[in-house]
Amino acid sequence: MTEAEVAGARERHGELDKAALLDAYRTMRTIRDFEERLHTEFATGEIPGFVHLYAGEEAIAAGFMAHLDGDDYVASTHRGHGHSIAKGCDVKGMMLEIYGKDGGICRGKGGSMHIADLDKGMLGANGIVGGGPPLVCGVGLSAKVRGTDQVAISFTGDGGANQGTVFESMNLASAWDLPVIFVIENNGYAEATAQAFSSKGIDIAKRADGFSMPGVVVDGHDFFAVHEAAGEAIRRAREGGGPSLIECKVNRYYGHFEGDAQTYRADNEVENIRKEKDCLMLFRQRVTSAGLIEESELDKIDEEVKNLIDEAVKEAKEAPEPTPDKLLTDVYVSY
Amino acid sequence: MRPIAELMFVDFMGVCFDQIYNQAAKFRYMFGGKAVTPMVIRTMYGAGIRAAAQHSQALYPIFTHIPGLKVVIPSNPYDAKGLMIAAIRDDDPVIFFENKVLYAVEGDVPEEPYTIPLGEAEIVREGEDVTIVAIGRMVSMAEQAAASLADDGIEVEIVDPRTTSPLDTDTIYESIENTGRLVVVDESNPRCSLASDIVSLVTQNCFEHLKSAPQMVTAPHTPPPFSGSLEDLYVPDPEKVANAVRQTVGQGVAS
Numbered sequence: 012m013t014e015a016e017v018a019g020a021r022e023r024h025g026e027l028d029k030a031a032l033l034d035a036y037r038t039m040r041t042i043r044d045f046e047e048r049l050h051t052e053f054a055t056g057e058i059p060g061f062v063h064l065y066a067g068e069e070a071i072a073a074g075f076m077a078h079l080d081g082d083d084y085v086a087s088t089h090r091g092h093g094h095s096i097a098k099g100c101d102v103k104g105m106m107l108e109i110y111g112k113d114g115g116i117c118r119g120k121g122g123s124m125h126i127a128d129l130d131k132g133m134l135g136a137n138g139i140v141g142g143g144p145p146l147v148c149g150v151g152l153s154a155k156v157r158g159t160d161q162v163a164i165s166f167t168g169d170g171g172a173n174q175g176t177v178f179e180s181m182n183l184a185s186a187w188d189l190p191v192i193f194v195i196e197n198n199g200y201a202e203a204t205a206q207a208f209s210s211k212g213i214d215i216a217k218r219a220d221g222f223s224m225p226g227v228v229v230d231g232h233d234f235f236a237v238h239e240a241a242g243e244a245i246r247r248a249r250e251g252g253g254p255s256l257i258e259c260k261v262n263r264y265y266g267h268f269e270g271d272a273q274t275y276r277a278d279n280e281v282e283n284i285r286k287e288k289d290c291l292m293l294f295r296q297r298v299t300s301a302g303l304i305e306e307s308e309l310d311k312i313d314e315e316v317k318n319l320i321d322e323a324v325k326e327a328k329e330a331p332e333p334t335p336d337k338l339l340t341d342v343y344v345s346y
Numbered sequence: 347m348r349p350i351a352e353l354m355f356v357d358f359m360g361v362c363f364d365q366i367y368n369q370a371a372k373f374r375y376m377f378g379g380k381a382v383t384p385m386v387i388r389t390m391y392g393a394g395i396r397a398a399a400q401h402s403q404a405l406y407p408i409f410t411h412i413p414g415l416k417v418v419i420p421s422n423p424y425d426a427k428g429l430m431i432a433a434i435r436d437d438d439p440v441i442f443f444e445n446k447v448l449y450a451v452e453g454d455v456p457e458e459p460y461t462i463p464l465g466e467a468e469i470v471r472e473g474e475d476v477t478i479v480a481i482g483r484m485v486s487m488a489e490q491a492a493a494s495l496a497d498d499g500i501e502v503e504i505v506d507p508r509t510t511s512p513l514d515t516d517t518i519y520e521s522i523e524n525t526g527r528l529v530v531v532d533e534s535n536p537r538c539s540l541a542s543d544i545v546s547l548v549t550q551n552c553f554e555h556l557k558s559a560p561q562m563v564t565a566p567h568t569p570p571p572f573s574g575s576l577e578d579l580y581v582p583d584p585e586k587v588a589n590a591v592r593q594t595v596g597q598g599v600a601s
Contacts, residue, residue: 059396059574111396111573122398122572138400141361174361332575342568 027238032298035077035234037312039069039291041102042093044320046265049092049109052324053269059111062123065093067232067264067281070290071196072097074237075164078245084132084150084163086143088196090263091136094166095126098133106323112330119333120341141174143167144193148180151189151254162190162248170201172215181256185222188253192244195258196231202267203275219256231261232288235297262288348434349385355397356389356405356443370439371414382437386430392445392483392533393570393581402570402577404534406481407543409441410510416440416464417511421485423453425508428462436464445483445533465512469521473501476527476591479518480504481540484531484563484582491587500595510540518544519552526557527594531587536564561590 027035046066053062065072068090076097079085087094095105100116108115109123116128127135134150137143147163154161167177172195184191195215199206206212219226225247229240237259244255262284266273298304353359359366366387373381393402410417416438420426426444433440470485471492480488485506492502503521507513522528528548532541541562548560563582571577 060572061397061401111575113573117572119573119576120399120571122396124398124400125572138398139358139361176361333571333573335576335579338571338576338579339566339568 027235029303031077032304033308033312035073035238036291036294036298036304036309037316038073038076038097039234039294040312040316041319042066042069042072042096043291044316045092045096045102045105045323048320048324050265050269057328058109058269060122060124061089062109062269063088063090063267064263064265064269065090067284067290068196068198068259068261069093070234070237070294071166071194071231071259071261074234075192075194075241075245077238078242079132079162079164081130081132082159083161084134084147084154086134086146086163086165087126087136088143088166088168088171089124089136089138089140090168090196091126092123095128095133095136098128099131100126100128100133102319103323103326104128106320106327107330110327110330111332112327113333113337114330118337118341120337140171141167141176143171144177144180147191147193148183148189151184151191152187154190155187160190160249162192162245164192164194164245166194166196168201169195169197169199169206169215170204170209171195172197172218173201173210178218181218181222181224181254184254185224188251190248190251191254192241192248193254193256195256196261197258198261198263200263200267200275203271203273205275214258216256216258222254222256224254224256226256226258228258228260231259232290232293234290234294347384350388350434351385352388354390355401356391357400357403359389359405366409366415366439366441367412371412373414374438375414383439384434384437386433386440386442388442388444390446391443392447393565393577394447396572396574396577397446397570398572399569404482404532404565406441406443406510407534407539410513410540410543411538414439415511416509417443418464418509419443419445419482420508421448421470421480421482421506423451423455425462425468425506427455428460429464429508431459432461432464435461440464443482448483451486462508464509465514466509467505467507467514467517469517470504470506471502473503473525475501475525476503476529476594477518477521477525478502478504478529478531478587478591479544480506480531480587481510482533484533484587487582487584487587488531490584491591494584495588495591500591502591513544513547515547515551518548522548522552523555526555527591528556528560529563529587529590529594530560531563531582531590533565533581535567536562537567539564558594558596561593563587563590 046064072093104116143165147165151163216226530541545560
């Protein structure tokens with residue numbers, strides 16, 4: 012990409028023209044199908060390790076990433092598939108990785124919890140709760156020192172929001188006016204612990220006051236609300252205005268991890284959310300009722316995404332395992 | 347108060363390490379023997395469940411390294427209960443390492459309370475040819491290797507230290523005096539590990555009894571991989587243990 016192309020691409024971001032709306036829908040639909048399919052496939056026992064699904068939270072990843080370019084940075088969580096897809100990671104490469112295959116996006120060495128593509132600005136899902144915010148301070152400082160207008164976004168859960176790393180990062184980013192956005196995806200549960208048990212019941216966004224940065228609460232089911240709040244924070248960061256904290260209130264459709272019995276959730280809790288607040292449903296209703304997009308255009312995307320996920324799973328199942336010599340490679344750059 | 351904290355995966359210790367190694371571990375010494383820190387931190391360690399690099403490490407050498415901390419690593423259900431009660435009653439901070447694969451192992455455990463003193467190793471199997479010192483889950487790997495080696499006429503003695511700080515060096519040294527050969531099986535990475543520590547101690551203190559070079563069986567010097575085909579190669583297995591034993595008796599087998 013030339014500088015002019017990058018600048019041109021940036022100007023388009025934030026404008027929700029038809030192409031951008033279709034892109035956003037495709038992103039959300041791809042994440043949803045990816046996760047729903049993993050839920051099914053995990054139950055067969057074929058997928059190794061821990062898998063944490065992002066289904067229900069798609070509007071957040073799509074709403075933020077719609078404003079980003081390839082050279083902007085994102086640091087994710089253990090629930091990282093959605094951020095990875097929205098940041099442009101190869102869907103098939105991700106599926107191969109989750110199956111532990113040699114052709115995976117991390118060569119089968121990382122798995123679901125460590126999906127990363129540094130060429131895409133995706134600094135990794137993360138196995139350590141609160142691991143991401145210090146990383147975005149690092150790349151944010153780098154962007155500032157190099158004089159670029161890149162931004163860096165960390166996604167953290169409501170549980171992770173209580174980690175010391177998050178507070179330290181917010182303080183540093185604010186003190187140094189780093190081009191960083193701290194996104195808290197508050198899905199109500201830190202693993203199995205409801206938020207009321209782990210912190211006093213105030214909005215996490217209010218913590219921003221203590222660090223002299225803007226803090227807002229957004230409905231994480233509403234793509235348009237997320238997109239608007241994200242746009243404002245990202246614009247401020249690009250212009251040197253420093254960091255922001257955005258708390259997205261949202262729900263996850265599945266457990267903390269696949270296999271979680273979810274005894275801590277009310278009966279029908281998820282069913283009701285799916286009926287009333289599903290981000291894909293809300294998006295579809297809004298764009299079709301406004302006459303912006305035809306139902307058939309969205310249906311076509313649904314079909315294309317379904318085929319993509321089918322192919323990805325098929326290829327992942329058939330792909331070869333890493334060879335034994337790979338055990339000892341990639342520890343260092345030079346030996 | 348005798349707090350017991352459960353910190354899930356030992357890999358997560360990084361976010362609270364200062365409280366453990368600069369605070370809890372130091373209080374008694376820094377304050378001239380006036381402080382007690384009678385806490386137990388339970389934590390899971392070990393590879394084998396496809397949990398990848400940040401949920402599979404065997405980090406007990408890091409904690410064993412630090413004076414002031416006690417480190418317990420049970421290998422079976424009976425010991426887990428006795429060592430846990432001893433750890434709770436102990437006035438020092440204890441890090442209690444539980445191998446996540448061993449949660450599936452069943453064994454007889456009495457209903458009533460009992461303790462196993464911290465710092466007392468157990469001879470799991472008696473033998474006169476080679477001593478295997480095995481840590482935690484690796485005891486079962488050593489037992490499987492010993493069974494196959496016995497078929498070939500090699501009698502292995504297995505020492506389970508049960509705690510790595512304090513470490514029962516007397517039992518280890520006595521065994522070496524009888525066998526003259528040492529293999530240490532340690533699931534952690536090899537550098538600055540329990541394996542390298544025990545080999546070093548034995549070499550320094552039992553040199554005149556050694557008939558061959560001690561051997562270490564450890565994970566390689568890499569993070570734990572995710573892919574099952576690689577992770578299965580990562581954790582020491584009975585075959586690697588048996589090969590190391592054969593090495594010490596001059597029946598070298600390419601591993």
